[in-house]
Amino acid sequence: MSAQVRLVEVTDVNRAAVAALRVHPAQERFVASVEKSFQDARDNPDANPWFRAVHDGDEPVGFVMLSWDVVPGPELRGPYFLWRLLVGADHQGRGYGAAVLDEVVALLRAEGATELLTSCVPGEGSPEPFYRRYGFVPTGETDEDGEIILRLDLGSRP
Numbered sequence: 001m002s003a004q005v006r007l008v009e010v011t012d013v014n015r016a017a018v019a020a021l022r023v024h025p026a027q028e029r030f031v032a033s034v035e036k037s038f039q040d041a042r043d044n045p046d047a048n049p050w051f052r053a054v055h056d057g058d059e060p061v062g063f064v065m066l067s068w069d070v071v072p073g074p075e076l077r078g079p080y081f082l083w084r085l086l087v088g089a090d091h092q093g094r095g096y097g098a099a100v101l102d103e104v105v106a107l108l109r110a111e112g113a114t115e116l117l118t119s120c121v122p123g124e125g126s127p128e129p130f131y132r133r134y135g136f137v138p139t140g141e142t143d144e145d146g147e148i149i150l151r152l153d154l155g156s157r158p
């Protein structure tokens with residue numbers, strides 16, 4: 001399925017609508033809210049947070065946040081780490097999530113990045129199959145919270 005999305009800066013115009021996006025209640029254990037993400041971005045400048053609202057036309061349908069070009073270290077994975085990705089419950093299953101990844105991958109390639117890392121909680125309802133379907137592969141590592149680390153080789157995607 002292919003969907004069209006735009007990654008749009010969060011401004012006073014769209015902030016409330018983006019923050020109002022909710023995943024399904026059963027998914028809340030897999031992802032923090034948009035509001036919490038804004039807070040995390042403010043609290044973690046060292047992680048070089050980069051975030052965008054995901055729009056279909058003028059309608060916010062999702063949110064994405066990365067750690068952008070950081071020097072990896074004990075506290076930070078990178079250089080590029082997909083930190084948050086969510087599509088609103090009413091908008092899921094229409095290709096938006098994969099379309100966001102397509103946009104992010106294009107931006108990262110333009111930066112000369114060779115891989116994108118992410119992590120997710122395994123288990124029933126986990127986004128892990130979504131990431132694997134897209135081409136992410138588990139590295140075999142887990143983080144301090146027990147989340148599995150996944151890697152997308154940007155060289156291997158068309």
Ligand SMILES: CC(C)(COP(=O)(O)OP(=O)(O)OC[C@H]1O[C@@H](n2cnc3c(N)ncnc32)[C@H](O)[C@@H]1OP(=O)(O)O)[C@@H](O)C(=O)NCCC(=O)NCCS
Nearest residue numbers: 027030031085086087092093094095096097098127129130
């Ligand atoms: C994970 C998430 C971003 C996927 O967004 P989405 O817009 O529903 O995904 P898409 O419609 O682009 O799906 C792309 C493909 O992945 C598949 N897919 C999506 N979620 C899946 C899941 N949980 N399990 C298995 N397959 C899944 C779709 O069926 C689709 O397959 P297709 O190519 O055969 O059609 C969305 O479900 C979400 O926001 N979940 C809650 C938050 C979350 O877990 N975020 C990740 C934090 S680590």
